[in-house]
Amino acid sequence: MSLTLRPEVRATDTADGMVLLDEVTGRYWQLNRTAALVLRSxxxxxxxxxxxxxxxxxxxxxxxxxxxxxxxxxxxxxxxxRLVVPA
Structure with a gap:
């Protein structure tokens, strides 16, 4: 089951992983390198x-x-x- 980011979620790589921002709610999540690797996969x-x-x-x-x-x-x-949905 591959996934895709929801249309309103933006991803930005960081030195330590990745940051996800939900542009609708204004909430953000910081992913460590492990979580970022899984999400990229x-x-x-x-x-x-x-x-x-x-x-x-x-x-x-x-x-x-x-x-x-x-x-x-x-x-x-x-x-x-609610950051991802099935692709």
Whole structure:
């Protein structure tokens, strides 16, 4: 399941990850490098399992189970915050 940012959400890369701004509500979210990597994977057409593999590639000490849990958790948090929708 790939995702896309909602039309009113803007993303800006930062030195430590990414910032998302909902232009309608004025709320913003700061993502660390891990969450930013997962989001980039998801909006690039990957699903959560692919995002988990990207995490493992970026952080080789991360176990497959932890990477899958992190990718799923980040995906769920982005959806619950209404920042993303299915692509």
């Amino acid at each position: 998801l909006v690039g057409g990957a699903g959560p399992p692919d995002a988990a593999r990207a995490l493992r590639a970026a952080y080789p000490r991360l176990t497959a189970e932890r990477a899958a849990d992190d990718a799923a958790s980040i995906t769920r948090a982005l959806a619950e915050a």
